Amino acid sequence: EAAVTQSPRNKVTVTGGNVTLSCRQTNSHNYMYWYRQDTGHGLRLIHYSYGAGNLQIGDVPDGYKATRTTQEDFFLLLELASPSQTSLYFCASSDAGTKEDTGQLYFGEGSKLTVL
Amino acid sequence: GDSVTQMQGQVTLSEDDFLFINCTYSTTWYPTLFWYVQYPGEGPQLLLKVTTANNKGISRGFEATYDKGTTSFHLQKASVQESDSAVYYCVLGVWSNYQLIWGSGTKLIIKP
Numbered sequence: 001e002a003a004v005t006q007s008p009r010n011k012v013t014v015t016g017g018n019v020t021l022s023c024r025q026t027n028s029h030n031y032m033y034w035y036r037q038d039t040g041h042g043l044r045l046i047h048y049s050y051g052a053g054n055l056q057i058g059d060v061p062d063g064y065k066a067t068r069t070t071q072e073d074f075f076l077l078l079e080l081a082s083p084s085q086t087s088l089y090f091c092a093s094s095d096a097g098t099k100e101d102t103g104q105l106y107f108g109e110g111s112k113l114t115v116l
Numbered sequence: 117g118d119s120v121t122q123m124q125g126q127v128t129l130s131e132d133d134f135l136f137i138n139c140t141y142s143t144t145w146y147p148t149l150f151w152y153v154q155y156p157g158e159g160p161q162l163l164l165k166v167t168t169a170n171n172k173g174i175s176r177g178f179e180a181t182y183d184k185g186t187t188s189f190h191l192q193k194a195s196v197q198e199s200d201s202a203v204y205y206c207v208l209g210v211w212s213n214y215q216l217i218w219g220s221g222t223k224l225i226i227k228p
Contacts, residue, residue: 004159041220042218042220042221043218090159102165103165105162107161
């Protein structure tokens, strides 16, 4: 069973604050993703990566940076947080591009961010 | 471009009712279609995957198929239970860039 762990699970910051959300997966998957989930919008892709040092822009990247330091670790950075970034953030990994290549995403439990 | 439309934002049923959720898709690539389920307080998890038109995917009492002619895919269950209360997402897999295109989700509420 794929394991994706996110931290912190809950975070409160103020407008202009600096936030880093962390994600670690332990299944040697190549692809990792950051999504945000908001009522009425479903899941929206922020950034994704297909390996250490790689970064791809998703559908809603403005105000977010990301960095993939190793195959296991993917970070989402909000350097000047705004109230519009209050959301539930999910990290996911996928075996896409490997010999298994089922395309299935494995999600973490989510990180709830509140920007006051 | 690639897209998925999931029109039913919420479905309310009673236990033992029949469930049917429909989505439409658009892609120039050969599609792989998924259904994910999200229970309260959890991340989404894969429910079903369908890779061949008119073939059924079956899991946990749910069935999924897709129709290339109408570019639609649907999820059904003959008799829902309270434990099926969740949000269901239809998802289009686009392997040209390993992207998943998500529908907006259908919240299933089961009346006790």
